[in-house]
Every structure is written in structure tokens, then in C-alpha cells.
Amino acid sequence: MIRHTSAQRPRSRNHEITCQHITALILDYVTGELDPQTALAFKAHLRLCPDCIAFLSTYQKTVHAAQSLRYESIPLQMRRRVRQFLRKRIKGSPPTR
Amino acid sequence: MGQRGSTEVLHSTPKGQTSYDEERALIQRVKAGDYDAFEAMFRRHVAKVYRQVFKLIGNEAETEEVVQDVFLAVHEKIRTFRGESAFSTWLFRLTANVALSRLRKRKRTKEVLLDDYLPRFQDDGHHEVRPVFNWGNELDLRLEKQELQGLIRDALDDLPPADKAVIVMSDLEGISNREIGKSLGLSIPAVKARLHRARLFLRGRLAVSLGYSPS
Known part of the structure; x- marks a missing residue:
């Protein structure tokens, strides 16, 4: 959470958002949840700040990379072992097939 | 690495019976x-x-144990399922909590300081290390797909359990923040x-793996 000290309090709207604020707001920005005024200020900052453009790009790339992870389905042998375990534990007897 | 199709076989249903009705009937029988x-x-x-458990737990041996625990819990708690949500939702929540309990019991062999990989800022709010490099395209160019996936999985394993659960559910499972x-x-x-x-x-871990500062 970003706290403003009196020294940091902006004098005008154009200086309202710092790179630190941008970083804190990125999640809501990429999901479109920023209120219109904050979204405008966010975009205005990006127009002037190559550091934040780069940061936003790497943030989005990170999320995309995580979303691209692939996982195998349950191995057949594991499925059989779990089924047998459950039968033994719950019914106390092995499966008939 | 790719996903294979499920090998499960559903029993045939009487004419006109929907999958929802079939599930409800099954639940009643289990109860x-x-x-x-x-x-x-x-x-x-x-x-x-x-799949849900493996994404959280990260290894097959423990995943197998947790899957057993999940279905034992299903058998034990099915009577508490009242149908207020879909069964799949109820099962998803149950699975998440069983897996999270297992994660919390793990002894953490090495302490990874999250702060070491989080961005830092100067007093005026600018990034501490400037310029910030856009290394996004380098991920694909410099890392093999499997290497990248390994890096991400290792980083996820170093997160505190609740943080890991949230990012797995959000970014790997596509679950809403509300759910x-x-x-x-x-x-x-x-x-x-x-999240x-x-x-x-x-992001910080990926940056460091490419030789950049997380800041």
C-alpha cells in the first residue's frame, strides 16, 4: 500500500502518480478495474515514462509465461494406486478388477 | 510437455437425463x-x-498422497454438500484446502526472502535501478521452453503457501478473485x-535468471 507523506502529496494532477504508484496499480490496470480518473493518470504517466512501459511489459510477460505452464494428466498407474488405496481404506477390501 | 486426454469413461445415461441430473443422482447414491x-x-x-493438486504441490509423490486425502475427505464430507453451489465448485474448494494444508506442513529447507526479488524505489518514487530493461522478449529467445517452465515452477515453490495458492488458482487455473x-x-x-x-x-526471479535486476 502506498502512503503519501505531506512531502509527496502532488501539487497537480500531472505529478500525481509515481513509478511506485504505477507498480502498485498494475494489477488493476491489466484487468481493467481502475476507475476512469486513475486509468487516465496511469496512461498519462506511461506516455512519459519508458521505465514503467518496460516494467509493465515484463509484468505482462511474466503472467503470460505462468499461464503457459503445461501439466500432464494423472498417470494411469497412479490412478489405479489411488483407487486401490481408497477401496482398501473405505471398504477394507481390494477391487475385483 | 503437453496434456494428454482424460481416460475416464462415463456411464451411459437414460434418455433425456442431463449431465447435471446424472451428477445429482450420483451424489445422492454416494451419500x-x-x-x-x-x-x-x-x-x-x-x-x-x-491437475489442480499437482499445480499446487509440484511433485508426483506428494500429489498422490494429497489426491488420496481429497477423495477420503469427499467420502467423509459428502453429506455436508447441500447443492448450494455446483459439486465441481465444492470439490475445487475442498481440494484447494487439502493441498494448502499440505503445503503449510512442509518444512522450508531454504528461506527465500521475497523482498530480494520485489521491485524497489527511490524516495521520489522512481525505480531504484534505471533504466528498467524490457527483457520480456528475451524469455523466449534465451530460454528453452522447458527451462522457462522449470524456472517458474521453482519460483512458485519458493512462495509462501497462501501466495502460491492464489497465483496458481488465478494464473494457472483461471479462477476469479472472488472464487x-x-x-x-x-x-x-x-x-x-x-496475487x-x-x-x-x-517477475523478479525471471529477471534475475536473465541477468537483470528485479528492481
Whole structure:
């Protein structure tokens, strides 16, 4: 959470958002949840700040990379072992097939 | 690495009976103690439960134990399922909590300081290390797909359990923040805070792997 000290309090709207604020707001920005005024200020900052453009790009790339992870389905042998375990534990007897 | 199709086989249904009705009937039978119905439920859901657990747990041995625990819990707690949500939702929440309990019991062999990988700022709010490099395209160019996936999985394993659960559910499972909050007992702002921190940590780890500063 970003706290403003009196020294940091902006004098005008154009200086309202710092790179630190941008970083804190990125999640809501990429999901479109920023209120219109904050979204405008966010975009205005990006127009002037190559550091934040780069940061936003790497943030989005990170999320995309995580979303691209692939996982195998349950191995057949594991499925059989779990089924047998459950039968033994719950019914106390092995499966008939 | 790719996903294979499920090998489960659904029983044929009477004409006109929907999948929803079929599931409700199955649940009633399980509640009544019908073990064949429980096994049918197992066949229907085990593939999805496995994937959900593996994404959280990260290794096959523990995943197998957790999947066993999940279905034992299903058998034990099915009578508490009242149908207020879909069964798949109920099962998803149950699975998340069983897996999270296992994660919390793990002894952490090395302490990874999250702060070491989070961005830092100067007093005036600028990034501490400037310029910030856009290394996004280098991920694909410099890292093999499997290497990148390994890096991400290792980083996820170093997250605190609740943070890991949130980012896995959000970014790997595509679950809404509202549903994540309900599953884990967190407010939506708490979910978003954890998600954001986990993403920043993951970003920092990827940056460091490419030779850049996380700041």
C-alpha cells in the first residue's frame, strides 16, 4: 500500500502518480478495474515514462509465461494406486478388477 | 510437455437425463453409502483433482498422497454438500484446502526472502535501478521452453503457501478473485494483494535468471 507523506502529496494532477504508484496499480490496470480518473493518470504517466512501459511489459510477460505452464494428466498407474488405496481404506477390501 | 486426454469413461445415461441430473443422482447414491457410486465419482473427477493438486504441490509423490486425502475427505464430507453451489465448485474448494494444508506442513529447507526479488524505489518514487530493461522478449529467445517452465515452477515453490495458492488458482487455473477468496477464506483485496506480490516475485526471479535486476 502506498502512503503519501505531506512531502509527496502532488501539487497537480500531472505529478500525481509515481513509478511506485504505477507498480502498485498494475494489477488493476491489466484487468481493467481502475476507475476512469486513475486509468487516465496511469496512461498519462506511461506516455512519459519508458521505465514503467518496460516494467509493465515484463509484468505482462511474466503472467503470460505462468499461464503457459503445461501439466500432464494423472498417470494411469497412479490412478489405479489411488483407487486401490481408497477401496482398501473405505471398504477394507481390494477391487475385483 | 503437453496434456494428454482424460481416460475416464462415463456411464451411459437414460434418455433425456442431463449431465447435471446424472451428477445429482450420483451424489445422492454416494451419500447413501453406495461405494460403486463413489468410484464413479472418483473416475469422473480424479483427472481434474490431480491437475489442480499437482499445480499446487509440484511433485508426483506428494500429489498422490494429497489426491488420496481429497477423495477420503469427499467420502467423509459428502453429506455436508447441500447443492448450494455446483459439486465441481465444492470439490475445487475442498481440494484447494487439502493441498494448502499440505503445503503449510512442509518444512522450508531454504528461506527465500521475497523482498530480494520485489521491485524497489527511490524516495521520489522512481525505480531504484534505471533504466528498467524490457527483457520480456528475451524469455523466449534465451530460454528453452522447458527451462522457462522449470524456472517458474521453482519460483512458485519458493512462495509462501497462501501466495502460491492464489497465483496458481488465478494464473494457472483461471479462477476469479472472488472464487479464490471464497475457497481460501480471503477477502478480494487480500487475494489481489497476494496475487500482485506473487507476480512481482515471479517477475523478479525471471529477471534475475536473465541477468537483470528485479528492481
